[in-house]
Amino acid sequence: MNKPLILVVEDDKAIRKLITTTLETQGYQYHTAGTGEGSILEAVSKQPDIMILDLGLPDMDGVDIIKKVRAWSNMPIIVVSARSEDRDKIDALDAGADDYLTKPFSVEELLARLRVSLRRVRYDREKLQKDASVFTNGNLKIDYAAGCTWLDGEEIHLTPIEYKLLCLLAKNVGKVLTHNFILHEIWGGFASDIPALRVFMATLRKKIEKTPSQPKYIQTHIGVGYRMLRVGDEGNFPDPKP
Template identity: 90%
Template sequence: MNKPLILVVEDDKAVQKLITTTLETQSYQYHTAGTGKGSILEAVSRKPDIMILDLGLPDMNGIDVIKKVRTWSNMPIIVVSARSEDRDKIDALDAGADDYLTKPFSVDELLARLRVSLRRVRYDSEKLQRDATVFTNENMKIDYAAGCVWIDDEEIHLTPMEYKLLCLLAKNVGKVLTHNFILQEIWGSYSSDIPALRVFMATLRKKIEKDASQPKYIQTHIGVGYRMLRVGDDGKSG
């Protein structure tokens, strides 16, 4: 694919400069916006591949930007914000953000998050995630049509709940899914039974991971939710 286009939405000129300079060193194309309204206009007109978004914008809350963009675009949105409370992260992710990076941040971490999101862009563009009948992730294979899962070419037997969880994570590979989102998607209505979700996730990990104490497929975001990593992406599971 061509060099990706990244929209940087940040009103702090120093932070904006840090991000754009970092993008320049990696030969990424980018445009900038310093307001929420400006970011929406740029997103509509430029059609960027990824948005890097600050939540504290002068004219509107970044959460509202996410919600508006999600009415017409599925592009990855990486929030970069000084807000570090779990509630802020959960609100942003529930609104439709794909990732959340807390200020101050290292440029290496920002680039790592970008690489993960760009892999998602590539897979989406080739329709390998949502349209394929078979999902593969290194030694894992899910045959959606047959309802079967293999690890290292050996079929593993999952309970219906474990299979639903695995498929939900696989169809959103690379994206952080909050506890509330998972509970609503799997149970069909709002549930607050996070302890039960943790139990199901633990049993699932025991079946798909060689070492459940050091998982490579399913990453935990403490207090927030879970994400399936495409093996080989940057990031640490745990």
Template identity: 80%
Template sequence: MNKPVILVVEDDRPISKLITTTLETQGYKYLEASTGEMTIMEAVSRQPDLMILDLGLPDMDGVEIIRKVRSWSNLPIIVVSARSEDRDKIEALDAGADDYLTKPFSVEELLARLRVSLRRIQFDRDKLQKDASSFNNGNLRIDYAAGVVYLGGEEIHLTPSEYKLLCLLAKNVGKVLTHNYILHEIWGSHPYDVPALRVFMATLRKKIESGSSQKLIQTHIGIGYRMLQVSEDV
């Protein structure tokens, strides 16, 4: 893919300068915004490939920006915020953010999170060019048409709930999904709760990671889960 354009949304000038200088040294192109109004305008008119977003802007809360952008775009959004409480992270992720990094942060971690999101962009683009009836990630393969899952070429048995969970994670590979989002998508109003979800996720992980060195599902304690994108030769 061409070098991505990254929209940096930050009203603290020293932090904005740190982020943009880091991006520049890595060869990334970037745009800047310091208010919610500027952010929406840039996102609509310039169509960046990814957004790095501070939540505490002077004219608009960052969560509101996420909701506005999500009403018309799947633009990947990495939140960089001083808000460190789990409820703040969950609110941002539920609104549609792809990742959440707490200040103060290291530039190495920011670049790592950036690479994950950019790989997801490329992964999504590649999927559009492939047969949409299947999903491949490392030695995991889901045959959507047949409703069958393979690990290293061997078929594995999943319960209906485990299969739904796996498909939901696969269709959002690289993105953190909150407990509430997963519960709503899989069971709707069914009275399953977070402890029950943890049990289902534990059994799913055991089946798809058992006997393999590849780690497919990452736990974000108190927040949710993410399917990791792994190399094809794992």
């Protein structure tokens, strides 16, 4: 991918300048918008690879922007916001954001999050050219058609719930999935709760992680949910213990 195009949606001129200067020094192309309406117009007309989005815009809440974009686009959306409460993060991620960075932030961390998202974009594009029935991530392989999973070339036996959880994470690799989203997708939101989800996730990790206390594939976002890392990305974000 040559010179990825980033859409920066931020009404604070100083922060917008900080982000765009950082992008420019790294060779990224960018467009900017300072309002929600402007961000939608830019997203539709410019078709950026990634959107960096502030939630507190003067004319529209950022969560509403995420929902509007998700109606027609799967581009990664990285939220950069002063809102630090878990509820704000969950709302944004449930609406379809891929990542959430709290202000104040370091430009190094922002660039790391961008690199992860760009790897996801590259992978998604390559995936269209491959057989979509097989997922491979490092030494982990899932054959969706056969309903089988291998690790280091050996088949591992998962319970039906563990397999569903693994497939859900794999089909959203690189994206934080909230507890509520997972519960709805796996159990319809009725048959289980967050403590039970943590138990299933712990048993799944024991089967696919060589060192469950230092997971390689499944990253915990405490109070929010889980993310499957593309192997090679996990070094960017230390994983809290579940």
